[in-house]
Amino acid sequence: xxxxxxxxxxxxxxxxxxxxxxxxxxxxxxxxxxxxxxxxxxxxxxxxxxxxxxxxxxxxxxxxxxxxxxxxxxxxxxxxxxxxxxxxxxxxxxxxxxxxxxxxxxxxxxxxxxxxxxxxxxxxxxxxxxxxxxxxxxxxxxxxxxxxxxxxxxxxxxxxxxxxxxxxxxxxxxxxxxxxxxxxxxxxxxxxxxxxxxxxxxxxxxxxxxxxxxxxxxxxxxxxxxxxxxxxxxxxxxxxxxxxxxxxxxxxxxxxxxxxxxxxxxxxxxxxxxxxxxxxxxxxxxxxxxxxxxxxxxxxxxxxxxxxxxxxxxxxxxxxxxxxxxxxxxxxxxxxxxxxxxxx
Numbered sequence: 566x567x568x569x570x571x572x573x574x575x576x577x578x579x580x581x582x583x584x585x586x587x588x589x590x591x592x593x594x595x596x597x598x599x600x601x602x603x604x605x606x607x608x609x610x611x612x613x614x615x616x617x618x619x620x621x622x623x624x625x626x627x628x629x630x631x632x633x634x635x636x637x638x639x640x641x642x643x644x645x646x647x648x649x650x651x652x653x654x655x656x657x658x659x660x661x662x663x664x665x666x667x668x669x670x671x672x673x674x675x676x677x678x679x680x681x682x683x684x685x686x687x688x689x690x691x692x693x694x695x696x697x698x699x700x701x702x703x704x705x706x707x708x709x710x711x712x713x714x715x716x717x718x719x720x721x722x723x724x725x726x727x728x729x730x731x732x733x734x735x736x737x738x739x740x741x742x743x744x745x746x747x748x749x750x751x752x753x754x755x756x757x758x759x760x761x762x763x764x765x766x767x768x769x770x771x772x773x774x775x776x777x778x779x780x781x782x783x784x785x786x787x788x789x790x791x792x793x794x795x796x797x798x799x800x801x802x803x804x805x806x807x808x809x810x811x812x813x814x815x816x817x818x819x820x821x822x823x824x825x826x827x828x829x830x831x832x833x834x835x836x837x838x839x840x841x842x843x844x845x846x847x848x849x850x851x852x853x854x855x856x857x858x859x860x861x862x863x864x865x866x867x868x869x870x871x872x873x874x875x876x877x878x879x880x881x882x883x884x885x886x887x888x889x890x891x892x893x894x895x896x897x898x899x900x901x902x903x904x905x906x907x908x909x
Contacts, residue, residue: 568908569882570595571826571854573787574690574737575610575890576602576897581668582675589681591901595908598688598735598783599681601668608890610739611692611700614659618643618701623653627703640700651709656717662724665689669729686783689725690737691718693774695756695767699743708755715770719777726779735783735823738774740767740810742791742798748806749790749799760806768813776819783823786814789887790828800830805841812846822851828886829857831866834873842877854882858907860892860900867907883907 570592576584584602606613618624624643631640645654665687672687694714695707702710722736744767746752748760757763771786778784788807791798801807807827814822825847829838847853855878857870871883883904889897 567595569597569852569854570904570908571598571824571882571884572596572600572688573789573826573856573884573886573888574600574603574688574739575608575888576600576604577608577890577892577894578602578604578897580604582671585672585675586680587897588901589675589685591898592905592908594682594684595905596682596685598686598785599672600688600690600737601665601672603690603888603890607664610888610890611697612640614692614697615641615701617656617659621654621656622646623649629703631700642703643701644703644706651713654710654713656714659717659721661689661691662721662728665725666728669733673733686735687729687733688735688737688785690739690787691721691774692739692741693718693770695770696739696741696743704755711755711770715774718774722774722777726782731779731781735785736778737785737787738771739787739789740771741787741789744810745788745790745801745806746798748810749801764806764809764813768810768817771810771814772817772819775814775822778820780820784818784820785824785826786811786822787826788828790830791887797830801828801838803838803841808841808845812844815847815851818848822848824852824854824882826854826856826884829855829870829874830886831859831861834866834869836873836876839874839877842874845878852880852882853878854884856884856886858883858885858900858904860885860896860903864903864906867903871907 578584581601588599625646627642627644629642669687675681694711698710756766775784811825858867
């Protein structure tokens with residue numbers, strides 16, 4: 566059976582125009598939504614957001630750094646300056662919408678020229694607070710800063726909704742290792758002392774943001790275990806935590822959820838990994854996407870994971886585990902070709 570193709574976000578090409586043209590030429594109508602590739606300063610996911618803290622008058626450099634895993638780079642963390650209140654720690658422009666609105670102009674022009682399929686939408690990826698502050702803010706401030714940053718995320722949603730036709734737009738919320746590493750390891754944090762508490766907290770945050778997206782704009786959730794140095798922050802035991810969170814989002818949403826994406830590690834084609842999908846309870850309008858496409862073992866490995874997944878799920882889209890951003894640009898044509906072959 567033919568399948569839709571889904572792109573998570575980053576594509577390491579020169580600019581948005583090259584991303585739109587390259588992806589459209591390779592995948593055509595199979596890809597229902599195309600991001601601008603998060604090119605330039607944005608190519609390494611949220612690390613471009615550090616400047617918000619470095620330049621914020623309420624924050625100063627901490628003497629504490631943070632490392633996602635043993636071989637990843639260090640993230641500089643920040644703390645509130647002495648005698649500064651949380652009232653002074655508001656966030657104004659996160660710049661996601663500003664860049665996206667500019668990219669949409671290119672998208673719309675290419676679509677008018679027939680270079681992008683008529684039904685394809687423009688995809689914008691936003692990152693909730695828990696992922697950003699995990700990297701850049703001292704741990705004891707997370708509970709206080711999270712709602713302040715997410716208020717700014719909502720304002721980014723509002724700006725996008727005001728500037729881009731709703732029938733042309735999809736908004737993706739990234740749910741990354743700040744969530745799933747904590748769940749997998751059972752880390753005690755300000756988000757909960759147990760896995761159950763953390764599932765409850767994270768689902769409420771994600772529902773609050775998702776429900777803020779106007780109902781006539783596509784809403785997507787991307788689940789991830791990290792990709793720094795092409796390595797997960799932690800290896801998932803199976804899909805159980807993702808299925809549990811997806812079920813909570815499906816049950817609690819006051820609007821439609823168009824797609825939920827779940828990664829599949831390269832070495833997981835075993836039944837045990839996919840078994841939790843039997844408990845998945847998505848709404849009829851929600852498409853499941855499995856990130857089982859991997860460049861390193863090509864179409865053969867991808868088809869092996871696809872065959873394993875088909876024992877537990879039927880009508881799903883395919884993609885990679887994470888964005889393309891940290892890849893050699895020379896690999897992108899072949900990676901897109903693998904997508905097209907696997908989807909055919």
